[in-house]
Amino acid sequence: MATLLHIDSSVYPREASVSRDVAASFRKAWEAEHPDGTVVYRDLGSDPIPHLEGPAAAAGFVDPSEHTPEQAAAFRLREELTSEFERADAVLIGAPMYNYTIPSTLKAWLDHVIVMGRTTAAPTTTVAGKPATVVASRGGGYGPGTPRESFEFVLTYLEKVLGKEGFGLDVEFIVPELTLAESNPAMAGLVDLAKTSRAKAHEAAETRGKALAARFSA
Incomplete structure (x- = not known):
């Protein structure tokens, strides 16, 4: 049975969050195709994990067999989150843009599961090749050639951390854009484009969810 690790990080509930809503389309398609699978869900918006602190960070550079009792205690949450990440067959992440980058709660999760020589910075990591889908919603337009292109630090960051360099x-x-168009009068002329972007994002999420679930069900 395949396991999907689903992480949401929006501070808003689904009815007010495009990243949650589009990610839900992926999950619905995954579960419909793979009803006997397991979904491990972490809602970092409503149940955030603590930011990484010094003792837990330092313990990550010591072989677990050599941990002192204090280091073992400090590393316990990192081990839980990292093992959960490693056990998953696929990963789904909702990553809305907040102030040009990812939510701090998602950064906290990443800081815990980035374990040098294990999940990253190794000849072959323990999660290499695992399929991951990121719903990176954003209120405006930040694509190539737009005036705000240089302000985009969600894809540019996550591509490095999640991809081959990490x-x-x-x-x-999956990038639904212009999500603030309907609530921002200054963006009234972009409402139709926003609706089209969101619809395409849902379609892409459903297609991706179905395809990945089918891969693991075969």
Whole structure:
């Protein structure tokens, strides 16, 4: 049975969050295709994990067999999150843009599961090749050639951390844009484009979810 690790990081509930809503389309398609699979869900928006602190960070550079009792205690949450990540067959991440980058709660999760010589910075990491899907919603337009292109630090960051320079995951990004168009009068002329972007994102999420679930069900 395949396991999907689903992480949401929006501070808003699904009815007010495009990243949650589009990620839900992926999950629905995954579960429909693979009803006997397991979904491990972490809602970092409503149940955030603590930011990484010094003792837990330092323990990551010591072989677990050599941990002192204090280091073992400090590393316990990192081990839980990292093992959960390693056990998953596929990963789904909702990563809305907040102030040009990812939510701090998602950064905290990444800081815990980036374990040098294990999940990253090794000839072959323990998660290499695992398929990952990131729903990277954003309120405006930050694509190539747009005035705000240089302000985009969600894809540029996650491509490095999740991709071949980091975990070595097989990453696909789904990017619904202009999500603030309907609530921002200054963006009124972009409402139709926003609706089209969101619809395409849902379609891409459903297609990706179905395809990955089918791969593991075969």
